[in-house]
Amino acid sequence: MLRFLVNRLGQSIILLLIVTIITFFLINLAPGGPSSTMRMDATAEERQAMVENLGLDQPVLVRYVDWITNAVQGDLGVSFNTSEPVTQRILERLPYTIELTVFTIIISVLLGIFLGVLSAIKRGKAQDHVINFFSVIGLSVPAFWLGLMLILLFSINLGWLPSSGVGSRGGEFSLWGYVSHLILPVLILTTTVLPNIVRFTRSSMLEVISQNYIRTARAKGAKESIVLYVHALRNALIPIITIIGMLIPRLLSGAVITEAIFGWTGIGTLIIEAARGRDYPLVMGVTVVITVVVVVCNLLVDILYSRVDPRVKNV
Amino acid sequence: MVSVKPTLTGEIDANPSQGKTSVLKALRNNKVAYASFWFLVLIHVAVFLGPVVWTVNPEELQAAGSLAGWSFQHPFGTDDLSRDVFARMLHGGRVTLIVGLVAMLFSLLIGTVVGACAGFFGKVVESILMRITEAMMAIPTFFFILVALTVLGTSPTMVIVVIALAGWMEIARVVYGETLKWKEYEFVEAANASGATPFRILTKYIIPQIVPSIIVAGTLTIAAAILTESAISYLGLGIQAPTATWGNMLQNSQQYIWTAPVLGILPGVAITIVVLAYNFLGDGLRDALDPKFVKK
Secondary structure (H helix, E strand, O other): OHHHHHHHHHHHHHHHHHHHHHHHHHHHHOOOOHHHOOOOOOOHHHHHHHHHHHOOOOOHHHHHHHHHHHHHOOOOOEOOOOOOEHHHHHHHHHHHHHHHHHHHHHHHHHHHHHHHHHHHHOOOOHHHHHHHHHHHHHHHOOHHHHHHHHHHHHHHHOOOOOOOOOOOOOOOOOHHHHHHHHHHHHHHHHHHHHHHHHHHHHHHHHHHHOOHHHHHHHHOOOOHHHHHHHHHHHHHHHHHHHHHHHHHHHHHHHHHHHHHHHOOOOHHHHHHHHHHOOOHHHHHHHHHHHHHHHHHHHHHHHHHHHHHOHHHOOO | OOOOEEOOOOOEEOOOOOOHHHHHHHHHHOHHHHHHHHHHHHHHHHHHHHHHHOOOOOOOEOOOOOOOOOOOOOOOOEOOOOEEHHHHHHHHHHHHHHHHHHHHHHHHHHHHHHHHHHHHHOHHHHHHHHHHHHHHHHOOHHHHHHHHHHHHOOOHHHHHHHHHHOOOHHHHHHHHHHHHHHOOOHHHHHHHHOOOOHHHHHHHHHHHHHHHHHHHHHHHHHHHHHHHHHHHHHOOOOOOOOOOOHHHHHHOHHHHOOOOHHHHHHHHHHHHHHHHHHHHHHHHHHHHHOHHHHHO
16 A cells, blocks of 8 residues: 555646646747847846846746756746736635535536436436437536626526626625525536546446446345445446546636636636736646645545555555 | 446446447447437538638628617617628638647647657656646646737737647547557557657557547537637737637626626527537547446
């Protein structure tokens, strides 16, 4: 177990290093890199000050080593546009994204497993076809467009739900104010991952059902519901843990779009602001933090997996 | 699908190397996939030949003024800058579909080379290539698309390259798995023994066997590429105006959703049904080409 952990941890660190190197060199070596993005009206002194401040007169490799040394200590530099520490700006925004994604994961996992199992049990019947059909639609609708249509329906025509914002935070807490702002964003983000969970659960369940021990259970006269929910589902759930780990990058990518539609002040809108404003330290910081989040989640999923399925331990 | 008969043991009795004709025949048995195929043919013809018939310039301002309703001159009305929406839908569709298609071809090229080399050469080549593939799959690529487009600019070529670089991993994994399987066959061993170079073995013996899987993966990759293009265009980081794409037509529609909802509805519906058709076609092809999936 320990060897497995150390192995995994080592891989994660290498992945992180690769990601930071690619991003850093992409940003710093491209023709439109930081040195060319200073304000046009900046005086020669301002320019010089900024170059020194950012260490732009140093070779890129030196700058990377500097950056990574600071980053490991939690200092991701200073934002070009607001002069605030990048770490602080990210920490302000991160909770909103976590909130959005955690609600989405809970809902899509519960709903996804339910629908996937239903689809597998009713294989070839009407329920299966309906679920399959909507899964493919869910995979095909552009999330942002679905968001626009839902705003058109629920916010503009019916006036039931707010079209953007995170609700009043810090002010007087109202449950409806909180929930109503979450409904549409969570719904949109759910559609980006739910179809994958449903489809994966379905095939995982079908695979388990075709195995010998299920035939044995049926042969000894166990009730069909017990065979399905006690014998089959438990083993079918194991691979589903992996797909949830694999969906986390997709979820975070989806969060960028979702946050953009609904003006949700999370890390997604932060990277869009950073990209549009060419705020390179911020772009770099957000990318790294997101990668760390993903790597940590994957690590947790792997550990969980090895606890649930003893066969994995020695891999 | 029809050529596959489950036997008593639950095994699938199918010929793994089905010919092309049986693929089309099998696809015909999947009504949804078959309809999707012809729908896509129709859409491509409409988008590529349509502008020849409907000669209104998509970037020209029309006399009807901005946000005009439908009329015979402008079947879908005009947009916020008084341009003909129908012409923009046709030209925009052309750009969107070309971006999807070309990005898919690039992804296919990268994915096939990476997957085939990793599977065929094994050892260090395999470790390096597959670790890179896994790393790319483990990170949220959308962030990298945004970063790359910010730095490298948003010309159509860059958009295509960046989308392709973010979407080859699934193909690489499929090709890798298949290469591992096929390189164990006797005819590959025979070719090896007769002194064929690795390049020749890959291109002449192994990759032709994988073509069906590559077609399936490619079809699904087009769908994903179109969705990605529309998402980055919506965020204003894709192909820039005045060139129309279905994605960037949606970019400003959120502002006019009160006054002219049709501006937001049309391109979205177009993207959705095209992606839907590609997904149905991909799923249908997978069922038709791969007996393994019929079992599930």
